[in-house]
Amino acid sequence: MTEQRPVKVAIIGAGMSGLCMAIKLQDAGIDSYTIFEKAEDVGGTWRDNTYPGLTCDIPSRYFSYSFRPNPNWSHLLPEGPEIQAYFQQVADERGIRGHIKFGTEVISARYDDGHWRLTTAQDEETFDVLVTATGVLRVPRYPDIPGQADFAGPVFHSARWDHSIRLADKRIGVIGTGSTGIQIVAALGGKVNKLAMFQRTAQWVFPMPNPRYSPVVRATLTRWPVMNRLSYRFWGLIVRHFFGRAPIRPGVQRRVVQALCRWNLRRSVRDPQLRAKLTPRDQPMCKRQVMAWDFYRSVQQPGVEVVTEAIDHIEPLGVVTADGVLHELDLLVYATGFDARAYVRPLTVIGEGAVTLEDAWADGPVAYRSVAVPGFPNMFMLMGPHSPIGNQSLIPVAEDQADYVMWWINQIREGHIVSAAPTALATRDYNDSMKSAMPQTIWVSGCSSWYLGKDGLPELFPWTPERHRELLRTPVLADFDVR
Numbered sequence: 001m002t003e004q005r006p007v008k009v010a011i012i013g014a015g016m017s018g019l020c021m022a023i024k025l026q027d028a029g030i031d032s033y034t035i036f037e038k039a040e041d042v043g044g045t046w047r048d049n050t051y052p053g054l055t056c057d058i059p060s061r062y063f064s065y066s067f068r069p070n071p072n073w074s075h076l077l078p079e080g081p082e083i084q085a086y087f088q089q090v091a092d093e094r095g096i097r098g099h100i101k102f103g104t105e106v107i108s109a110r111y112d113d114g115h116w117r118l119t120t121a122q123d124e125e126t127f128d129v130l131v132t133a134t135g136v137l138r139v140p141r142y143p144d145i146p147g148q149a150d151f152a153g154p155v156f157h158s159a160r161w162d163h164s165i166r167l168a169d170k171r172i173g174v175i176g177t178g179s180t181g182i183q184i185v186a187a188l189g190g191k192v193n194k195l196a197m198f199q200r201t202a203q204w205v206f207p208m209p210n211p212r213y214s215p216v217v218r219a220t221l222t223r224w225p226v227m228n229r230l231s232y233r234f235w236g237l238i239v240r241h242f243f244g245r246a247p248i249r250p251g252v253q254r255r256v257v258q259a260l261c262r263w264n265l266r267r268s269v270r271d272p273q274l275r276a277k278l279t280p281r282d283q284p285m286c287k288r289q290v291m292a293w294d295f296y297r298s299v300q301q302p303g304v305e306v307v308t309e310a311i312d313h314i315e316p317l318g319v320v321t322a323d324g325v326l327h328e329l330d331l332l333v334y335a336t337g338f339d340a341r342a343y344v345r346p347l348t349v350i351g352e353g354a355v356t357l358e359d360a361w362a363d364g365p366v367a368y369r370s371v372a373v374p375g376f377p378n379m380f381m382l383m384g385p386h387s388p389i390g391n392q393s394l395i396p397v398a399e400d401q402a403d404y405v406m407w408w409i410n411q412i413r414e415g416h417i418v419s420a421a422p423t424a425l426a427t428r429d430y431n432d433s434m435k436s437a438m439p440q441t442i443w444v445s446g447c448s449s450w451y452l453g454k455d456g457l458p459e460l461f462p463w464t465p466e467r468h469r470e471l472l473r474t475p476v477l478a479d480f481d482v483r
């Protein structure tokens with residue numbers, strides 16, 4: 001037996017991917033890890049987003065860790081609070097909380113003398129390996145509308161929902177019609193005094209039903225875990241081979257999704273004026289595809305208005321549109337999305353030669369196979385640039401990435417290497433080949449979306465989920481500077 005070196009690992013973030021990394025380390029018998037978590041609980045996105053109607057649009061069976069199926073999902077699509085409860089439960093079952101420094105924001109991470117030195121508001125600590133698991137859509141993006149500060153009522157971002165406010169008697173304005181805005185409108189339409197949906201760009205809506213799992217189904221899956229595993233595989237095939245393929249290349253999947261979106265609008269909205277307002281100019285899936293069952297029904301409820309006139313400014317009493325109309329409101333919600341290019345930032349990361357990640361990403365975030373960056377040895381990212389997001393379940397993606405990171409950690413532990421970082425050449429070649437695959441994706445078909453980077457190309461993975469797994473299965477040593 002070779003003697004194993006102790007390896008100290010720092011994980012930043014206790015969301016879905018940070019917990020996944022921790023479990024992989026534990027399974028390998030590595031207990032010397034610390035998770036730094038800015039907030040006071042695990043869960044990341046599912047802790048921060050609590051807006052009414054929050055539902056993941058990936059089937060629940062496939063929105064679970066492959067190693068920890070959950071027979072108790074209530075619906076085909078899991079609701080926000082039960083996803084959060086699932087991650088809390090996994091953290092408790094695996095005893096991960098004891099490794100988490102809650103309420104501890106990492107301010108900087110510096111690679112120094114073969115180690116990562118992490119500075120928090122409280123202290124400094126040194127690690128062999130740094131894993132960033134900071135999520136993708138974490139930093140809320142607020143609009144820049146004149147007069148915003150003048151609004152007399154409560155106003156907040158969708159990811160910072162204020163549950164102290166009673167909604168039923170309110171006149172509510174929702175700015176934004178992405179997946180979030182549409183879920184909020186679907187949940188509140190007809191249930192509040194008035195609802196104004198401010199739509200800058202119409203969205204295609206895929207008709208995704210969300211049936212409840214009966215107690216019999218749940219009991220069956222609990223009694224026979226093999227059924228749960230089969231169900232995971234079944235939904236995995238659907239997600240990967242249907243929704244995963246439709247946007248990345250022309251074919252039957254793309255035609256079916258597009259036809260169903262158009263049919264959904266035609267059959268659900270009979271009023272020609274409202275239908276015209278809700279008809280997008282771009283193609284289905286060009287923006288992140290919205291999946292909903294109730295949206296068109298909700299938007300036609302009494303008291304719901306679709307406002308397509310551009311917003312001019314905000315006043316104490318409400319929102320004034322370019323036609324001079326004042327939409328009087330008691331509460332304003334910004335469902336205006338997130339800064340998708342933040343990744344690990346605003347945390348300062350300093351690699352070899354005092355080069356910061358900010359410098360390395362001056363032209364936009366890039367990575368080698370989405371997990372590593374040249375000049376930043378022993379730093380690995382989960383959900384880094386160009387990860388397969390948007391048309392996938394992120395959980396299997398995080399599992400594949402964490403397995404890849406484990407391969408490198410094991411090399412260090414077994415004493416084969418001290419450090420590894422991808423070469424600039426391999427990283428450039430990888431990114432060039434990705435760019436050349438972008439033209440066949442639907443994301444470049446002429447819309448604006450958070451998918452697009454500075455160069456106008458999507459910061460997404462243009463190939464199949466299987467290809468992503470394959471790329472991470474066996475590390476290519478020749479692509480790395482290994483010491």
Ligand code: NAP
Nearest residue numbers: 055056057143176177178179180181200201288335336337
């Ligand atoms: P988003 O997709 O970025 O949508 C932001 C919306 O705000 C867009 O409609 C945008 O209009 C509008 N907007 C932004 N600034 C505006 C302004 N100044 N005036 C008027 N409108 C403005 O954000 P999101 O809806 O929060 O969704 C982000 C992502 O989160 C989704 O794409 C998805 O990946 C994820 N998500 C997933 C689920 C799920 O079920 N899995 C649920 C919710 C969110 P334009 O289109 O004109 O720019």
